[in-house]
Amino acid sequence: MIDDHLQVKLSQRQALFYFGRVLREAREQRWMIALCLFGSLLEAGIEVRLPQLMASGIDQFMISKASGPARMDGLMQLGLVYLGLVLLAAVLGFLLTLGFNRVGQTVVERLRNHLFEHLHRLPIGYFDGNPVGRLVTRVANDTGTLSEFFTGVVANLLCDLLKLLVLLGALFWASPRLTLSVLVLAPPALLASLLFQRANTRVNRDIRRLLAQLNAFIQENLQGLATLKSFTAEAKMQGDFDRQNREYLGVEMRLVYLYMLFRPLFGTISMLSLAIVLWVGGWQVTSGQISLGTLVLFVFYLKMLFAPLDDLAERFNVLQSAAVAAERLFLILDAEPESPGGQPVVSSRGRIEFRDVHFAYDPKKPVLQGVSFVLEPGQKLALVGATGSGKTTVTSLLQRLYPLVEGEILLDGVDIRQLQVDSLRRQFGIIQQELFLFKASLRHNVTLYRSVSEPALAEALRISRAARVVEAHPEGLERRLGERGNQLSQGERQLVSFARALVDDPPVLIMDEATASIDSLTEQAIQEALHEVLQGRTAILVAHRLSTIQHCDQILLLDHGKVVERGTHRELMEQDGAYANLVRHQLEKA
Amino acid sequence: MKSRGLRALFGYLWNYRWQTGIGVLGLILADAAQLGIPFLSQRVIDDLREGPDRFTIALIVCLALLAYAARCLWRYCLFGAARKCDIEIRRQIYHRAIHLDLTYHSQSSIGHMMALATSDVAAVRMALAFALMSSFDAVIYSLLSITALLRIDAGLAMVTLLPFPLLGFMMRYLMKWNYSTWDRVQQSIDELTEKSRESIAGMRVLRTLVQAEGDAAEFRRITAEQHRRFMTFVKVDGVYSPTILFLSGISSALLLAVGGQHVVDGRLTVGEFAAFASFLGQLSWPMVAAGWTLSLVQRATASMDRILTLLDALPEPQQPVLDGPFEGALEIRGLTFTYPGGVKPALSDLTARVAAGGSLGLVGEVGSGKSTLTRLLQRLFEPPAGTIFLDGRDVVELNLTQLRRQFAWVEQESFLFSATIEENLRLSGFAGDVQEAARQAELHQEVMSFPEGYQTLLGERGVTLSGGQRQRLCLARALLKPAPVLLLDDTLSAVDADTEQRILASLAALRGRQTLVIISHRVSSVRDCDEILVLEEGSVVQRGRHQQLLAEDGLYKRLYELQTS
The missing domain is CATH 3.40.50.300 (P-loop containing nucleotide triphosphate hydrolases)
Structure with missing residues (x-):
């Protein structure tokens, strides 16, 4: 996650490339964008026009020699026009905000959905290498940064530039010489803005990093408060905290100094420019080159000229982080999804065959080295072996979660690579070792997004013994579970996972037994359930408990990805090899 | 003062009273310098027969430099003090939190504590830094510029200032509305984050049970809702600047129509007219700030009240140490x-x-x-x-x-x-x-x-x-x-x-x-x-x-x- 705090700088070419892609995502919105840009131009025109009205008020009516009443009427009319234009600008401004945000949000929504659906299609191996937190940041935050791209950059930066251009045009029209003299101070102002932006990016990065550290520290201390108190580590932790907090103040003060020096600069530059305008323009009025109104016009325009500079720096920051966000998003979107495969499986008989299967997550570390077995419909297979011997991998490969390196896996005699992957997976009811429940109702946790009839649901709950869990609470199936179903015990979660796997009545059951402690009474319920569930189904069990293993038709003992012993429980006990040793150990432990 | 939170807020600032005092002084100085400039430029504009007055222009340059120095001063003093208060409050929260017993914590939640240490502290800091600065600024600035306007032409000032109180009033309500719609956006972002977190963490289950379609549909519902809420927020938020633009525009239009006639009548010089316009143009900021400040302070007070609830809780008792050692029976x-x-x-x-x-x-x-x-x-x-x-x-x-x-x-x-x-x-x-x-x-x-x-x-x-x-x-x-x-x-x-x-x-x-x-x-x-x-x-x-x-x-x-x- 560290790299999330760093704002990696992209080269301009890369940045442009990614902006191009973002804009392509917005191609359905192109008319809206064009309309908004046209509106912006109009708005800029009005904003530039308003001071001109003031100036012409001065020149035409205030210091003209026309008759009194005509001048009064003229001023009145001018006031009304001014009011009308202001109203128009206000309404236009509101509509433009709406328009640009709509474009931004529409694109973001599209990208988010697109990204999420893409994640659902990426091979499961992708998730092993990318922590959840990082991917969530991509879906939730980086896409949000892109919406700022539309509102902050396209809308504001572009509009500011448009306004600046229109303004400069008007100034030049009024007096080229005076304009040039105003612009004398523009290069230093721009330079200051750039310097400020660079320093600001750096300081803000440090601030974010330290603040995240500080917050993580507090959060962790609160989570482990019982431990902390038991080990009487309060004073030590306080010392650590105070040190980090002071360090944080240090960078915060750097920000204060930075803003202290730079922020007042733009105001001062605009005041100095005023002095220049008054000096140069004053002489021009005296010598009759420009009118008094024009001079006043320049005074009015000064503010508009320097205001965009003030936040130019910030706009560039947004631009930079939007480019980074875009790159991260497209890196995910460009990842190759898993291939959907060919012919659909209608209803499998449940015959499974592994032929000399080799597999490795990391080419240097083989996980399976030539595993073969045949499982006839209705038979049960137990996989036994130490952690890391490759048991879970066997079940993952059968579901085609990872691509095989070598060998074949056949379902009902057909290579699974030729089968349509979704239909293949529907043949299996899976109970994973890491029991994952969702923060939702019990009902949702069992059915997920499948439409399940009430009788089928009741039957699944009965067979799996999860009905116990449902009945334990007055709200029954509508009971809402917390994060990862944490108010249920490990055993109860296992029962719910059972029910979830059985709702579809799949022909093959794959179960990775939980190793963590399950209390003995629930354990009994699980064993009863298992007994009934296994009736008439092909099953692969990654087994830790003797009671489960004993009734299997075949036991494979795996060691570093190789089958070292195979047979029934009785046969293996008679062999008196590694398996028999393992069993004796377990009995001793109990 | 009604609220303890508000009092506590000022209490923290009191620890930095000298710094704050100097900062406020700097603020007054900066505002005065800024307001002096339209007067000076009016003098230049009104007397151009022999070219612009050298001395006055030199004075403008001096004022610009003075304003820079004064602004640096108040920024350092006021923002620095706010940052120091910020880490002090966070320190107090942390120290108290780890000395509270688990009974207290079991009835609270880590999320709540973290919110205290992050968003509530931030709200307090914002109020201490910006609200303090902008309320002083608004008061000083508007007092000075209204005085200036009244001095130039009292009648005209009355007329053109009409829309401004309305602006402050509207800002306050818009702010409130703005916060509540933004909260709803925030909620939907939380929901979105939570949903994607859970789906990605549970990807294996969803994959093996072939639930991608249903899950994606659920996600689309959430993103659509987020989009909808965001646009509601934009509608509220987008009213701001046009409102400011329009209300201050009314006052400028009034100036043009009414003030222009005063120039025609000879009651006002062109330079005064321009000065008037600059003052008016700069007056919309303090009014906006006033509305903004009120809602910032309101938020910070609520945050401070929450923080005080924690700081008021009694830490674990510390009895005297007895003679050891203990044997362990x-x-x-x-x-x-x-x-x-x-x-x-x-x-x-x-x-x-x-x-x-x-x-x-x-x-x-x-x-x-x-x-x-x-x-x-x-x-x-x-x-x-x-x-x-x-x-x-x-x-x-x-x-x-x-x-x-x-x-x-x-x-x-x-x-x-x-x-x-x-x-x-x-x-x-x-x-x-x-x-x-x-x-x-x-x-x-x-x-x-x-x-x-x-x-x-x-x-x-x-x-x-x-x-x-x-x-x-x-x-x-x-x-x-x-x-x-x-x-x-x-x-x-x-x-x-x-x-x-x-x-x-x-x-x-x-x-x-x-x-x-x-x-x-x-x-x-x-x-x-x-x-x-x-x-x-x-x-x-x-x-x-x-x-x-x-x-x-x-x-x-x-x-x-x-x-x-």
Whole structure:
């Protein structure tokens, strides 16, 4: 996650490339964008026009020699026009905000959905290498940064530039010489803005990093408060905290100094420019080159000229982080999804065959080295072996979660690579070792997004013994579970996972037994359930408990990805090899 | 002042009163300089017969430089003070939070505490920095510029100032509305984050059960809702600047129509007219600031009130330290305990006695109250007086730090800090042989297999340990603490059988030297204890030694049979 705090700088070419892609995502919105840009131009025109009205008020009516009443009427009319234009600008401004945000949000929504659906299609191996937190940041935050791209950059930066251009045009029209003299101070102002932006990016990065550290520290201390108190580590932790907090103040003060020096600069530059305008323009009025109104016009325009500079720096920051966000998003979107495969499986008989299967997550570390077995419909297979011997991998490969390196896996005699992957997976009811429940109702946790009839649901709950869990609470199936179903015990979660796997009545059951402690009474319920569930189904069990293993038709003992012993429980006990040793150990432990 | 929060807010600032005072002075100076400029430019514009006045223009340059210096000054003083208050408040929150007892924390939540330390502190800082600055600024600035306007032309000032009070008023309400719609956007972002977090974390389940389509549809519903709420926010937020533009535009139009006539009548010079326009143009900012400040202060006051609730809570008591050392004899007399907010007692009428160096085993199902005892012994939750005695002294009368130093605890859910392995092992602060403790816990070799050994960083930014490794690290951490009593709470559940045997063997060597309290749902872990208590729903249903209990026809025997079959 560290790299999330760093704002990696992209080269301009890369940045442009990614902006191009973002804009392509917005191609359905192109008319809206064009309309908004046209509106912006109009708005800029009005904003530039308003001071001109003031100036012409001065020149035409205030210091003209026309008759009194005509001048009064003229001023009145001018006031009304001014009011009308202001109203128009206000309404236009509101509509433009709406328009640009709509474009931004529409694109973001599209990208988010697109990204999420893409994640659902990426091979499961992708998730092993990318922590959840990082991917969530991509879906939730980086896409949000892109919406700022539309509102902050396209809308504001572009509009500011448009306004600046229109303004400069008007100034030049009024007096080229005076304009040039105003612009004398523009290069230093721009330079200051750039310097400020660079320093600001750096300081803000440090601030974010330290603040995240500080917050993580507090959060962790609160989570482990019982431990902390038991080990009487309060004073030590306080010392650590105070040190980090002071360090944080240090960078915060750097920000204060930075803003202290730079922020007042733009105001001062605009005041100095005023002095220049008054000096140069004053002489021009005296010598009759420009009118008094024009001079006043320049005074009015000064503010508009320097205001965009003030936040130019910030706009560039947004631009930079939007480019980074875009790159991260497209890196995910460009990842190759898993291939959907060919012919659909209608209803499998449940015959499974592994032929000399080799597999490795990391080419240097083989996980399976030539595993073969045949499982006839209705038979049960137990996989036994130490952690890391490759048991879970066997079940993952059968579901085609990872691509095989070598060998074949056949379902009902057909290579699974030729089968349509979704239909293949529907043949299996899976109970994973890491029991994952969702923060939702019990009902949702069992059915997920499948439409399940009430009788089928009741039957699944009965067979799996999860009905116990449902009945334990007055709200029954509508009971809402917390994060990862944490108010249920490990055993109860296992029962719910059972029910979830059985709702579809799949022909093959794959179960990775939980190793963590399950209390003995629930354990009994699980064993009863298992007994009934296994009736008439092909099953692969990654087994830790003797009671489960004993009734299997075949036991494979795996060691570093190789089958070292195979047979029934009785046969293996008679062999008196590694398996028999393992069993004796377990009995001793109990 | 009505609210304590507001008073406390000023209290923090009071610590930096000199700095704040100088800052306000700088602010006045900067505003005065800024307001002087239209006057000076008016003088230049009105007298151009012999070219612009050199002296006046030099004065403008001086004022510009003065304004810069004054602004630097107030920025440093006011923002600096706010940042210092910010870290002080965060420090107080943290210090108080870790000294509150677990009873308080069990009724609060980490999320709430984190919100205090992050968003509430930020709200307070914002108010201290911006609200303070802008309210002073608004008052000074508007007073000065209104005075200036009145001096130039009182009648015209009255007319053109009409829209401004309305602006301040509208800002205040828009702000409020804005916050509530933004909260709703925030909620939908939270929902979106939560949904994607859960789906990605549960990707394997969704994948194997082929639920991508349904899940994506659910996600689309959430993104659509987020889009909708965001646009509602934009509609509210987007009203701001046009409103400002329009209201100040009205006043400019009034100036043009009415003020222009004053120029025609000769009551106003063109330079004065221009000065008037500049003043008016700059007046919209303080009005906007006024509305903004009010809502910022309102938010900060609410935040400060929440922070004060925490700071007001009483920390754990600190009784005087008694003469040690303690031997580790434990006695529990008729202990009944209900967790705060609980209905059923977690433990009822528990009585037991362990001699120094003896051992006590507790077995029972999940939720039978076994772990509660380890927390009460160390007063992580406060037991009733007269129920738990250490070396004959009632624990509630002992100094907390001293009491907790007598126990080395291996929790059921192993908690490690994001620090190096060595720092984790040395959590209790005692010097001791780290490697020896790790060896006893069968961890040394694995630690040495990491490239950085004991300096390996754990946690999100470092190495993730397996469940078994975590448990053994916690065990080593407890073994390193020289305490007379060792509390083992279901310590080795994720450790494989071989390793467990070896650890148990090295723990056996401790017998007689340390008092041992072993808690487990496995009969095998407690079979060698001097006395075993069998718990069911908080009550002792059986007690005795292993053989004795096996001979009885009870829960113990049933558990034993279930676990060995």
